[in-house]
Structure formats: structure tokens, C-alpha cells
Amino acid sequence: MERTYRALVVEDQTLMRLALMDQISTAFENAAVLGAQTLEIALYELANENFDLVIIDPGLPGFDPTSQDDRLSVVSRIIEASPTALHAVITGSDSTAEADQFRGLGAVAYLGKTGLEPGMLCDVLDDISTSGFSIRLSRVTMTVPDYCHSALTPREQEIINLMARREPGMSRIQIYEQVAGKLGIDRDSAEKYFKKARAKIMKSDHKLPVGI
Amino acid sequence: MERTYRALVVEDQTLMRLALMDQISTAFENAAVLGAQTLEIALYELANENFDLVIIDPGLPGFDPTSQDDRLSVVSRIIEASPTALHAVITGSDSTAEADQFRGLGAVAYLGKTGLEPGMLCDVLDDISTSGFSIRLSRVTMTVPDYCHSALTPREQEIINLMARREPGMSRIQIYEQVAGKLGIDRDSAEKYFKKARAKIMKSDHKLPVGI
DNA sequence: CCAAATAGGGACAGCCCTATCCCTTTTTTT
DNA sequence: AAAAAAAGGGATAGGGCTGTCCCTATTTGG
Structure with missing residues (x-):
């Protein structure tokens, strides 16, 4: 220790x-x-x-x-x-x-x-x-709003927000790879979390945040 | 839903x-x-x-x-x-x-x-x-510092801070009762969490926060 | 058309947090 | 001295989050 x-x-x-x-x-x-x-x-x-x-x-x-x-x-x-x-x-x-x-x-x-x-x-x-x-010093960096939903686990929140801030022009698979790298998990897991999160949001809200 | x-x-x-x-x-x-x-x-x-x-x-x-x-x-x-x-x-x-x-x-x-x-x-x-x-309107209410330690679970954090803000003159058992009521758990559980939290702090830090 | 990408799931093990009940020993109070 | 309070821990069941692997349709792009 x-x-x-x-x-x-x-x-x-x-x-x-x-x-x-x-x-x-x-x-x-x-x-x-x-x-x-x-x-x-x-x-x-x-x-x-x-x-x-x-x-x-x-x-x-x-x-x-x-x-x-x-x-x-x-x-x-x-x-x-x-x-x-x-x-x-x-x-x-x-x-x-x-x-x-x-x-x-x-x-x-x-x-x-x-x-x-x-x-x-x-x-x-x-x-x-x-x-x-x-x-x-203070500076404005936000381009896409933050998103947060009661039904999501912390991991799901994190991945939803990373996905919303992705650079355009990349395939989903590339993004999953990149996000997985940032979080230190597998591409499969990142993909799974994202799909789970999106499904939860659609089920409760029927409206997805910007960028998803 | x-x-x-x-x-x-x-x-x-x-x-x-x-x-x-x-x-x-x-x-x-x-x-x-x-x-x-x-x-x-x-x-x-x-x-x-x-x-x-x-x-x-x-x-x-x-x-x-x-x-x-x-x-x-x-x-x-x-x-x-x-x-x-x-x-x-x-x-x-x-x-x-x-x-x-x-x-x-x-x-x-x-x-x-x-x-x-x-x-x-x-x-x-x-x-x-x-x-x-x-x-x-803004007003100052703090009398005892906030405390937060890496080794504590959220429950333990919560109980440590509630205990630190207890009114003086009450026995531990009464305070456990009161804290348990606020959190909706048993007195035994509150006591257990508090003891566990204190033991963790003592083990890693050898110094307890004010009010504990 | 064929292959890749995507959507949408299920199953499972591991782990930590939660909550409860139980126990012994020491200290304090009455 | 007896009773109450307090310290310090063990065992356990349940649940949720995590992470991995696997599956089938459907859509998209070359």
C-alpha cells in the first residue's frame, strides 16, 4: 500500500x-x-x-x-x-x-x-x-451536448458520450475499436455496451441524443 | 414505466x-x-x-x-x-x-x-x-469538513460523513439508529459499515477525520 | 450477387457493493 | 459486580455492473 x-x-x-x-x-x-x-x-x-x-x-x-x-x-x-x-x-x-x-x-x-x-x-x-x-484558462470546447440517462450504467453513459463525440467519417467498427482502446476493454464489449445503451434509451424515450 | x-x-x-x-x-x-x-x-x-x-x-x-x-x-x-x-x-x-x-x-x-x-x-x-x-440564497452551513477516501465504498463514505456531523451528546447506538433511519437500513448494518469504514481508514492512514 | 457491416440479442463468470445476522473481547457506565 | 456500550470481525445471500464470447437476422456497399 x-x-x-x-x-x-x-x-x-x-x-x-x-x-x-x-x-x-x-x-x-x-x-x-x-x-x-x-x-x-x-x-x-x-x-x-x-x-x-x-x-x-x-x-x-x-x-x-x-x-x-x-x-x-x-x-x-x-x-x-x-x-x-x-x-x-x-x-x-x-x-x-x-x-x-x-x-x-x-x-x-x-x-x-x-x-x-x-x-x-x-x-x-x-x-x-x-x-x-x-x-x-477557461475555454469553450463543447460541440455536442452532454447526455445522461437514469437507465444507463456508468459504462454505458461513458460509451454513449464517447460515441456522440466521434469524428465523422469513421465506420462503427473503427469507432468501437477506438473507444475500446480508450477504456481498456475489447472491441466486442464496447460494441455490446453501446448497443445495450441505445436499446435502453429507445425503449424508455423513443428519442436518441444528437450524434447517435 | x-x-x-x-x-x-x-x-x-x-x-x-x-x-x-x-x-x-x-x-x-x-x-x-x-x-x-x-x-x-x-x-x-x-x-x-x-x-x-x-x-x-x-x-x-x-x-x-x-x-x-x-x-x-x-x-x-x-x-x-x-x-x-x-x-x-x-x-x-x-x-x-x-x-x-x-x-x-x-x-x-x-x-x-x-x-x-x-x-x-x-x-x-x-x-x-x-x-x-x-x-x-447562498449561505454557509458547514461546521465539519467533508471527508472522502479512496478506499471507502459510497455507503461507507455516506455513513462516515453522517457520523462526523452528529449532534454531540448522543450515544453511538442512538446515532446508529438515527443514521440507519435516514438511509433506510438496519441499525446493525449502519454500525457495521461505520466500523468497516473506520477500520479501512485506520489501516491506510492511521489518522481519523474530525468528529470520528 | 457476395461480403462486410450493423442491429439486437443470450449466456456466463467474476467481482464488488449491499444488507443482514452472527460472534467474541474490551471498555465504560451504573 | 453487573449491565450496557463499544470495538472488531466472520459468514452469507442477493444484486448489479463488468467483460467476454457467441448467436442470428438484416442492411449496406463494392
């Missing part, structure tokens, strides 16, 4: 905080992740434990979201309270200027919430260990 | 959009949920399908987040494109004044992202059918 990887997510929006915590806990074999909604709770935890990674949204309750001083103060207080950790700033309203400011405080990543997708954590950590800093 | 409940989530932050979609798809027996990152994608979907529920974050890419006209315009265009749907506005920076403005446009809910927790959707829909409007 590897050493426990310790992380703290400081973010006031509960759904986002839980999503980030889930990202971290699934990215590591053995991770313990704490979530703090306020600076007070964060500082309390930082005083009692050493963390490997701290993710910070500077727009916390009790601070003026339009005041750059407030944002900088939140991050700098957290960094001072955990000098050995890696610090990633995540924000809804990002700018290169602000990225530089936080980098000056010692942060190793600056991430815009828009376009920050599941699985991005590994890429960010790669950036950090390679170049010492990771910056991901 | 009940009729398929159709919902659309218009939100540019991917993790938040997926979290909201997941909330909806698990709240209904049979739901098909689409996610749109931009107004263009949203309007395209609204033109091709009728939705029961549309959730809108007015701070979309391509609009000025500080311009109240832009925010109102996003919501009003979506409402006009789906006159039969219920419309809920969700925002990171909420105010009662803005809530009134969106209500004037026809929205039936105004939700602040801070403090918007998993499972809140049912309460919001209850508010709407009871009083015609649901407003949930």
Missing part, C-alpha cells in the same frame, strides 16, 4: 467541492481528501495536518469577490499555513494577470472552472512535475 | 454541469438530461425538443458577467425558446434583487451555488409545486 496522499479542497460551492474531492480520490490509489467551505475551516485543518495538495477557490464567503486584495489574501494565508503542499488555484473568472499574481505567491497551478473536465487532474499534475506550473 | 422526464442544464463549468445533470438523473426514475456549455448549444437543443425542466447559469461564455442586461438576456432568450418548461436560475453570485428580476421573466427558482447540496432538487421542486417559486 502506497503512502496516503492527503489533499484539501477549499471551495464554497458544495457541488463543485464534492466533484473536485471525487476527482482527487479517484485519481489516487490511496487518498484522503478533506473539503472546507470557508477559510476558517481550511485554516483549522491546515493547522492539524500536513497536506500534499491544496486546491483553492479564492472567492470564499466573507470576502469581497470584486476585491483583488481579498482574493490574494485568501490564497496567501492558505499557502503560508501549508508551506510544504502544492497549491492549485481554481476560479470561475480567470485571467492571465491573476495567474501571474498567484504564481508569485507560490501557487503551482491556475485553473479556470469553465472547461475543467473530469480526469484533468492527472494532466495538471503532469504539467506541474514537468514544468513547475500548470495554467488552464 | 413512467414518462421520460426531460431536462436541460445550461452551465459553462463542466464539473458543475455534470454534477447538476447527475442530480437530476438520480432524482427521477426515468430522466433524460442534456447538458449545454453555451447559449448556442442550448438554443439548438431547445429548438429540437420539449423539456420539462431547464436549469440556467446566466454567466455564460461570450457574455459580460458584470452586465445585468447580459444575464437577463440569456435567461429571457432561453425562457422564450421553451415556454412550457420550468426554469431554474442557478448562480454563484446571488442576490434577492436579481431573484426578483428573473422571477419577473418567468423563472420558478433562483438558487445560489454556495450551499446548494446533493439532494436539494427534490426540495426545490417541492417549493415550486407548493408555492410556485423556490429561492435558495
Whole structure:
């Protein structure tokens, strides 16, 4: 068993905080992740434990979201309270200027919430260990809507969404091959999951999502 | 099989959009949920399908987040494109004044992202059918940090977090009883899951979260 | 027309999560 | 000291998800 990887997510929006915590806990074999909604709770935890990674949204309750001083103060207080950790700033309203400011405080990543997708954590950590800093400004990448249906298993969801985003002009078999490669399963299995998912949707809904 | 409940989530932050979609798809027996990152994608979907529920974050890419006209315009265009749907506005920076403005446009809910927790959707829909409007302004409720560990199953996670938030002064047995009631399982099972979870954490981490 | 691709299934084993019931030992409380 | 509470575990049945292999029609493309 590897050493426990310790992380703290400081973010006031509960759904986002839980999503980030889930990202971290699934990215590591053995991770313990704490979530703090306020600076007070964060500082309390930082005083009692050493963390490997701290993710910070500077727009916390009790601070003026339009005041750059407030944002900088939140991050700098957290960094001072955990000098050995890696610090990633995540924000809804990002700018290169602000990225530089936080980098000056010692942060190793600056991430815009828009376009920050599941699985991005590994890429960010790669950036950090390679170049010492990771910056991901908000950008719009979506061309096809996300789809999600109660009747589908996670695997089926995944394959439906991969299929919907396929590049046009490929045969189904080629796509199955490609999707199977991404997921580490057989082409047959990918084909099977896709057909099963489509059948479920047709049965309950009689209307398929775009791209299927 | 009940009729398929159709919902659309218009939100540019991917993790938040997926979290909201997941909330909806698990709240209904049979739901098909689409996610749109931009107004263009949203309007395209609204033109091709009728939705029961549309959730809108007015701070979309391509609009000025500080311009109240832009925010109102996003919501009003979506409402006009789906006159039969219920419309809920969700925002990171909420105010009662803005809530009134969106209500004037026809929205039936105004939700602040801070403090918007998993499972809140049912309460919001209850508010709407009871009083015609649901407003949930941002507020800080957290007293104990969230906790999440790779080694725990979802059930174990849930029970660990419920236990950490217990009211002081109750015996363990009473708390097991209460938690079991919330989850609809036996007291013995709740006790078992809790002990299993704690043992896993101790084995991998040798450090228990606050409140356990 | 023939071959490939596609649609739409069935069967099966393995695994993990769930939920319940059971047991022993130690600690705390009365 | 006796009773209650708590820690720590074993065994088991059921169910769903996963992944693989296999099957038959039907459609499409060369």
C-alpha cells in the first residue's frame, strides 16, 4: 500500500467541492481528501495536518469577490499555513494577470472552472512535475451536448458520450475499436455496451441524443 | 414505466454541469438530461425538443458577467425558446434583487451555488409545486469538513460523513439508529459499515477525520 | 450477387457493493 | 459486580455492473 496522499479542497460551492474531492480520490490509489467551505475551516485543518495538495477557490464567503486584495489574501494565508503542499488555484473568472499574481505567491497551478473536465487532474499534475506550473484558462470546447440517462450504467453513459463525440467519417467498427482502446476493454464489449445503451434509451424515450 | 422526464442544464463549468445533470438523473426514475456549455448549444437543443425542466447559469461564455442586461438576456432568450418548461436560475453570485428580476421573466427558482447540496432538487421542486417559486440564497452551513477516501465504498463514505456531523451528546447506538433511519437500513448494518469504514481508514492512514 | 457491416440479442463468470445476522473481547457506565 | 456500550470481525445471500464470447437476422456497399 502506497503512502496516503492527503489533499484539501477549499471551495464554497458544495457541488463543485464534492466533484473536485471525487476527482482527487479517484485519481489516487490511496487518498484522503478533506473539503472546507470557508477559510476558517481550511485554516483549522491546515493547522492539524500536513497536506500534499491544496486546491483553492479564492472567492470564499466573507470576502469581497470584486476585491483583488481579498482574493490574494485568501490564497496567501492558505499557502503560508501549508508551506510544504502544492497549491492549485481554481476560479470561475480567470485571467492571465491573476495567474501571474498567484504564481508569485507560490501557487503551482491556475485553473479556470469553465472547461475543467473530469480526469484533468492527472494532466495538471503532469504539467506541474514537468514544468513547475500548470495554467488552464477557461475555454469553450463543447460541440455536442452532454447526455445522461437514469437507465444507463456508468459504462454505458461513458460509451454513449464517447460515441456522440466521434469524428465523422469513421465506420462503427473503427469507432468501437477506438473507444475500446480508450477504456481498456475489447472491441466486442464496447460494441455490446453501446448497443445495450441505445436499446435502453429507445425503449424508455423513443428519442436518441444528437450524434447517435 | 413512467414518462421520460426531460431536462436541460445550461452551465459553462463542466464539473458543475455534470454534477447538476447527475442530480437530476438520480432524482427521477426515468430522466433524460442534456447538458449545454453555451447559449448556442442550448438554443439548438431547445429548438429540437420539449423539456420539462431547464436549469440556467446566466454567466455564460461570450457574455459580460458584470452586465445585468447580459444575464437577463440569456435567461429571457432561453425562457422564450421553451415556454412550457420550468426554469431554474442557478448562480454563484446571488442576490434577492436579481431573484426578483428573473422571477419577473418567468423563472420558478433562483438558487445560489454556495450551499446548494446533493439532494436539494427534490426540495426545490417541492417549493415550486407548493408555492410556485423556490429561492435558495447562498449561505454557509458547514461546521465539519467533508471527508472522502479512496478506499471507502459510497455507503461507507455516506455513513462516515453522517457520523462526523452528529449532534454531540448522543450515544453511538442512538446515532446508529438515527443514521440507519435516514438511509433506510438496519441499525446493525449502519454500525457495521461505520466500523468497516473506520477500520479501512485506520489501516491506510492511521489518522481519523474530525468528529470520528 | 457476395461480403462486410450493423442491429439486437443470450449466456456466463467474476467481482464488488449491499444488507443482514452472527460472534467474541474490551471498555465504560451504573 | 453487573449491565450496557463499544470495538472488531466472520459468514452469507442477493444484486448489479463488468467483460467476454457467441448467436442470428438484416442492411449496406463494392
